[in-house]
Amino acid sequence: MHVRSRLMLVIENVEDDLLKDWVKEQLAAPMLRRELMSETELRDQSRTFLKLFRGVPSKDGLLSTDGSEWAKVKEFVSDISRSRAKQGFSPSETATFIFSLRLPLFRMLRSELTREPDQLFGELENAAAILDKLGLYSTEVYQKSREEIINRQQQEMLEVSTPVIRLWEGILALPLIGTLDSRRTQIAMEVLLQEIVVTGADVAIIDITGVPMVDTLVAQHLLKTVAATRLMGAECIISGIRPQIAQTMVHLSIDLGKVATKATLADAFLLALRRRSSSTSADDKSSSLFNQNSARGE
Structure with missing residues (x-):
């Protein structure tokens, strides 16, 4: 009780x-x-x-x-x-x-x-x-x-600050603004990969014009995003490589490998259009050759 x-x-x-x-x-x-x-x-x-x-x-x-x-x-x-x-x-x-x-x-x-x-x-x-x-x-x-x-x-705010823009059929752009860290890069990567799946894009432009500084850590984050994008079947172009950033990357011995880089988003967009055009032409030739071989019974 x-x-x-x-x-x-x-x-x-x-x-x-x-x-x-x-x-x-x-x-x-x-x-x-x-x-x-x-x-x-x-x-x-x-x-x-x-x-x-x-x-x-x-x-x-x-x-x-x-x-x-x-x-x-x-x-x-x-x-x-x-x-x-x-x-x-x-x-x-x-x-x-x-x-x-x-x-x-x-x-x-x-x-x-x-x-x-x-x-x-x-x-x-x-x-x-x-x-x-x-x-x-x-x-x-x-x-x-x-x-x-x-x-x-x-x-x-992080999700809103990493919008993926559809520039053209098959071409996406991810403009990054501000400091990049592991968490923000992870969100940007997830948003970009999801949009690639939804749109079937084969070229993605990562624009770092608004990123104030690129150091070894930021470069590693970019490379991880590029690698993940390639695994999804899309190619990456990094734009916004200003002279100061280029000098810093050379000084730090940062190697972006075979990643295409451009100074401006406009230049990257033109490169993306050329790549898509070449890819489309190659696909058309392959398709034509396949059809011809099929018709011959080969």
């Missing part, structure tokens, strides 16, 4: 008054973001929290919020923190939801236990410890949620 703690019994007895004082405390806070949350929503969240809080059944291990009896309370705090992280609240504004309960709760405890000073002191300690832990927990959840949001936004 569960033993109700004195703290929870007090909260249950004065819940309506405590809710009123707590909401008043939150509404009076200078950091309240009224444009992000209505008073009705704030009151509903506070009421739900108090209901879950006072429902924690066991006195044993009350100060430790890691037990299963605190699961529903922590789940609700997590939902609040994640929601406020998405809405644009700051960490302090989010944690204030829990910490602002301290003074109203302390006042209610003093009022209810004024004739039991020893009991009062103990329950004040309990309340402070629990709210501190839940407040810190809300901050941890908020921080994790913000990191997830930022990572997702960065991923979306």
